Structures are given as C-alpha cells and as structure tokens.
Amino acid sequence: MAKKRKERFEVQESETIEDCLDRMKAEGYQPIRRMEKPIFKEEPMNSTKEYVPIRQQIIFEGILIESER
Structure with a gap:
C-alpha cells in the first residue's frame, strides 16, 4: 500500500x-508544520460553566521524504 504524501x-x-519526531522519521516523514491546540475542561462555577485549560495538544504535519516515494 502506498503511503500518503502528507500525514499528521x-x-x-x-x-x-522528540519521541514523536523520531516516530515520524521512522515512518519516512519529515516535519513541515507544528500546530498547537489548547484542551479545555468544563468546570461548573456557581450558576455558570467555566472552561479551564488543562494541556496543549501538539500535532506535527509531515511530508513524505523524497527517497520514500
């Protein structure tokens, strides 16, 4: 099965x-973009709800290395 040209x-x-970048390289991809998204948790506050950040989700977009095509 052929690999996708771009993968997340x-x-x-x-x-x-560093572990994620090593995993990308092992699968034949090199990073071209880094994206970060905050992950929130909903917490009730009196009669309203408040969203509290709990961590950052980091996603790398990788492109297939030329020799792997």
Whole structure:
C-alpha cells in the first residue's frame, strides 16, 4: 500500500516531542508544520460553566521524504 504524501502525527501524552519526531522519521516523514491546540475542561462555577485549560495538544504535519516515494 502506498503511503500518503502528507500525514499528521499527534504527540501522545506518554511521549516527548522528540519521541514523536523520531516516530515520524521512522515512518519516512519529515516535519513541515507544528500546530498547537489548547484542551479545555468544563468546570461548573456557581450558576455558570467555566472552561479551564488543562494541556496543549501538539500535532506535527509531515511530508513524505523524497527517497520514500
């Protein structure tokens, strides 16, 4: 099966950014873009709800390395 030209890789909670980059390289991709999204938790406050940030989700977009095509 042919690999996709672009692929997204999410940094898992149990790995470091370096681990994710190593995983990308092992699969034949090089990073071209880094995206970060805040993850919020909903907490009730009196009669309203408040959204509290709990962590950042980091996603790398990778492109297939030329020799892997």
